[in-house]
Amino acid sequence: MPFIPFDLEVIQSKWEQIAQFNLVESGVHPLTLEELLANGPLSIDELLATSINYPHVNGIPALRENIARLYPVAANSSVGIENVLVTVGASEANNIVMQTLMGPGDELLTQTPTYKQLWGLALNTGHTVKSFGLLSEAGWAVDIDELNKRLSSKTKIIAVCNPNNPTGYIMTEAEMDAVVAAAERVGAWILADEVYRGAERLREDETASFFGRYDKVLCLGSMSKAYGLPGLRIGWIVGPADTVEELWRRHEYTTVSTTMLSNKLAAHALSAEVRPRLIQRTRDYIRRGYPVLESWMEGHTGQFSYVPPQASAVAFIRYHMAVNSTELMETLCKEASVFVAAGDAFGMDYYLRVAFGQEKALLDEAFSRISKTIATVGS
Numbered sequence: 001m002p003f004i005p006f007d008l009e010v011i012q013s014k015w016e017q018i019a020q021f022n023l024v025e026s027g028v029h030p031l032t033l034e035e036l037l038a039n040g041p042l043s044i045d046e047l048l049a050t051s052i053n054y055p056h057v058n059g060i061p062a063l064r065e066n067i068a069r070l071y072p073v074a075a076n077s078s079v080g081i082e083n084v085l086v087t088v089g090a091s092e093a094n095n096i097v098m099q100t101l102m103g104p105g106d107e108l109l110t111q112t113p114t115y116k117q118l119w120g121l122a123l124n125t126g127h128t129v130k131s132f133g134l135l136s137e138a139g140w141a142v143d144i145d146e147l148n149k150r151l152s153s154k155t156k157i158i159a160v161c162n163p164n165n166p167t168g169y170i171m172t173e174a175e176m177d178a179v180v181a182a183a184e185r186v187g188a189w190i191l192a193d194e195v196y197r198g199a200e201r202l203r204e205d206e207t208a209s210f211f212g213r214y215d216k217v218l219c220l221g222s223m224s225k226a227y228g229l230p231g232l233r234i235g236w237i238v239g240p241a242d243t244v245e246e247l248w249r250r251h252e253y254t255t256v257s258t259t260m261l262s263n264k265l266a267a268h269a270l271s272a273e274v275r276p277r278l279i280q281r282t283r284d285y286i287r288r289g290y291p292v293l294e295s296w297m298e299g300h301t302g303q304f305s306y307v308p309p310q311a312s313a314v315a316f317i318r319y320h321m322a323v324n325s326t327e328l329m330e331t332l333c334k335e336a337s338v339f340v341a342a343g344d345a346f347g348m349d350y351y352l353r354v355a356f357g358q359e360k361a362l363l364d365e366a367f368s369r370i371s372k373t374i375a376t377v378g379s
C-alpha cells in the first residue's frame with residue numbers, strides 16, 4: 001500500500017518560507033511573547049526561573065484545569081482534569097485518537113471538504129474512509145441524508161470539524177443532533193475537531209461543543225487557531241476519563257510530552273485574565289480582515305464566488321476558470337509570491353482557501369497580486 005502524504009502540509013513545507021505573502025495560515029497573525037505576557041498570572045521573572053524539565057506527561061494541572069473550564073457541564077457529565085490530555089497540537093491528538101480507536105475493519109466517516117489529516121491517517125493504516133458532504137448551494141449545511149447513507153455497522157468514528165476548516169461553517173443544533181443520532185445508532189465515536197471554537201466572525205457567543213451530548217465524544221482543541229499561538233505546539237483532547245487514559249498511553253509512545261515552557265505559557269493564555277483578550281484579538285483580526293476580502297471579491301464576481309465564513313480566518317472560494325486548483329496555487333506562488341491553499345487539499349477542485357487574518361496593507365497587496373496573475377490565467 002503506497003504511503004499517502006498529507007497534501008496540505010506538504011505544500012506548506014514547500015512554500016510557506018518562500019512566498020512573500022502567506023495566505024495559507026488558517027489562524028490569525030501570531031502573538032509575540034511580549035504581547036502574551038502583557039497581563040495575567042505569569043510574570044517574565046517566573047518564566048525565566050522555570051526549570052526546563054519535562055512537564056507532567058499529560059499536561060501540567062494548571063493547564064488541564066483551564067482547558068476543562070472551556071467545556072459545558074452537561075446533566076450526565078462534568079469535566080475535570082482527568083478528562084483532559086495535553087498533546088503536541090491538535091495534530092498529535094488526531095494521530096493518537098486514530099491509533100487508539102481504529103481497529104481492523106473499522107471505517108472512518110468524515111466530511112468533504114475538511115482538513116484531511118484524519119483521512120490520510122486512516123488510509124495509511126489500511127482503513128476505509130467514507131465521506132458526507134457540506135453543501136455549498138445550501139451555505140455549506142451538512143448533507144444529513146448522505147451522512148446517514150454512508151453510516152454502517154463498521155463506522156468507528158464520525159469526524160467533524162466545527163467550525164469547519166476550510167468553509168468556516170458552524171453547525172446548527174439540529175445538525176449536531178443528527179450527528180449524535182447517527183453515532184448512537186451504530187455505537188460510533190464522534191471526534192469533534194473544535195480548534196476554531198472562539199474564532200467566530202459574526203457572533204459573540206462561542207460555538208457550542210459536542211462535549212456532553214453523547215458518551216462517546218472526543219473533542220479536540222488547540223492554541224494554534226483561536227488563540228494565535230501556533231508555535232506553542234499545544235493542543236488537547238477532552239473525553240471520558242478511561243479513554244483519555246488509553247490515549248495517554250499512546251502519547252507516551254509518540255512524543256512523551258509537550259514542553260514545560262509551552263505548558264506554562266498555554267496555562268497563562270487560557271487563564272481567566274488573559275483568554276478573553278486573546279479571543280477578542282483573534283476576532284478583531286478576522287473582523288478587520290474580512291471586509292478587505294469581501295470588497296476584493298465584489299470586484300471579481302464573474303471569476304469567484306463564495307459563502308461568507310461564519311468563523312475562522314479563511315474563506316473557501318470557488319473560482320470559475322478551467323484550471324486545476326493545485327496548478328493555480330503553484331502559479332500564484334511562482335508569479336505573485338502569494339501562497340493560498342488549493343481546494344484539492346480539502347477534497348474539492350476549483351476552490352482556493354484564502355486566509356484573511358492579517359493586517360490590511362498586507363491583504364491589499366496580496367489580493368492585488370492575485371488579481372494581476374489571474375488576469376493572465378484566463379477563464
Ligand SMILES: Cc1ncc(COP(=O)(O)O)c(C=O)c1O
Nearest residue numbers: 089090091115165195222224235
Ligand atoms: C482543523 C484543524 N485541525 C487540526 C489542525 C492542527 O493544528 P495544530 O497541530 O497546530 O494544533 C489544524 C491546522 O491547520 C486544523 O486546521
